[in-house]
Structure formats: structure tokens, C-alpha cells
Amino acid sequence: MILKNEYYKAKSLTLGVLKTFLSMSFDVVKRIYGIKKVMTIDYPTETYQYSPRLLGLPQLVLDSKGKSLCTSCMKCVEICPTNCLEVKGVEGKEPEIFNLDVGKCIFCSYCEDVCPDDAIKMSQEHILASHNEENLVLNFNELKSQGKRPEPTSSEQTR
Ligand code: SF4
Ligand code: SF4
Numbered sequence: 001m002i003l004k005n006e007y008y009k010a011k012s013l014t015l016g017v018l019k020t021f022l023s024m025s026f027d028v029v030k031r032i033y034g035i036k037k038v039m040t041i042d043y044p045t046e047t048y049q050y051s052p053r054l055l056g057l058p059q060l061v062l063d064s065k066g067k068s069l070c071t072s073c074m075k076c077v078e079i080c081p082t083n084c085l086e087v088k089g090v091e092g093k094e095p096e097i098f099n100l101d102v103g104k105c106i107f108c109s110y111c112e113d114v115c116p117d118d119a120i121k122m123s124q125e126h127i128l129a130s131h132n133e134e135n136l137v138l139n140f141n142e143l144k145s146q147g148k149r150p151e152p153t154s155s156e157q158t159r
Contacts (some may be wrong), residue, residue, distance in 0.1 A: 055107040056126040058100060060143045061119050068094050068144055069119035076111035076120055085111065098140040102128050 030036035041048065060068045072089035084104035089095030109122045130136055 050124060054124050054126070055109050055122045056124045057102065057107070057122075057128060057138075058105065058109075058111055058120050058143075059123045059125070060098070060140070061121050062144060066144075068098075068140070069117045070095055070098065071117050071119070073116060075114045075116065079110045079114045081108060081110065082106055095140060098143060100138045100143055101136060102138060103133065103136040 027036065031038055060070060062068055070087075072087060072091050072093060072095040074087055074091075077085045077087050082104045084101040086097060086099040086101075087095050088097040107122065107126075111120050112122050128136070
């Protein structure tokens with residue numbers, strides 16, 4: 001009985017290994033002949049075009065003269081669930097201070113939703129890692145210089 005069990009164990013192991021080997025071999029052949037799409041890309045020389053629904057870094061929107069549309073109403077500061085926004089200024093005017101701590105932002109888009117002036121928009125920028133924590137706090141000019149929602153280029157791959 002023990003011998004019979006050992007026989008079936010060895011048989012199923014051999015079959016399993018053989019099945020895996022054949023499946024991997026077919027996969028390699030399919031990729032070589034382009035039958036199966038390669039799912040990886042040569043990052044960072046290649047980048048994906050992500051879904052338009054991707055929410056990345058909030059950015060300040062500018063008017064045609066390059067002035068921010070923000071009127072320092074503080075609504076975004078009040079609604080932000082992670083307290084990553086710091087805005088100081090006189091209501092109705094451009095803020096004197098507008099800081100965003102990217103390390104705390106969860107890209108929830110509440111700030112965009114609540115803004116009465118459409119002055120803050122979610123971009124698709126999400127490659128934001130830094131070796132220095134201080135670099136994660138973006139100031140008014142840095143958020144302004146981002147301008148508007150970046151459009152994906154046609155050379156980027158579609159995922
Ligand atoms: S996206 Fe969310 S977490 Fe980030 S600044 Fe806006 S409200 Fe705060
Ligand atoms: S970004 Fe919008 S919600 Fe935030 S302070 Fe400026 S105008 Fe108000």
C-alpha cells in the first residue's frame with residue numbers, strides 16, 4: 001500500500017513538472033513569434049499610457065496669463081483628509097503660501113471636487129519618489145509650474 005502511494009506521488013510529481021515545463025516552453029515560443037503579447041515594458045525608456053481615470057498629483061490651474069485661479073478660500077484645506085495642504089492668504093486673492101505634502105497626499109481628489117474656482121486639478125503625475133523627505137513638500141510655484149493636466153503622448157504604449 002505504501003509502495004502504491006509512493007508510486008502515485010512520484011507519477012503526479014513527474015507529470016506536474018512535465019506539464020509546467022511544456023507550458024513554459026509554449027509561452028516562450030509564443031512570445032518569440034509575437035503570438036503572445038509581452039506584458040512588461042523597458043521602463044523608464046518606455047512608459048505606459050494609463051487610464052484617463054488615474055488620479056495623480058493635484059496641480060494648480062493657471063489662467064492665460066499664467067496666474068493661478070486659486071482665491072485662497074481654504075475649502076480644499078478644510079476637506080483634505082490627510083492635512084497635506086497648507087494655504088495662507090487673503091480670501092479673493094492669490095495665496096501667499098500654498099504647500100502640498102506629497103508624502104501625505106492620498107490622491108483622493110476631494111480638493112478638486114470642492115474647489116469653487118476649478119483652481120486645483122488632479123494630474124496623472126504619480127512618479128514622485130524622492131530620497132529626501134523635504135523634496136516631497138511642493139510649494140506654490142512648484143505646483144503652479146505644473147500648469148494643467150498633462151496629456152499622454154501618442155508614443156506612449158496603451159495598457
Ligand atoms: S488629493 Fe486628497 S489628500 Fe491630496 S491634497 Fe487633495 S484632498 Fe488632500
Ligand atoms: S485651490 Fe480652490 S479650494 Fe483650494 S484655496 Fe484655492 S480656490 Fe480654494
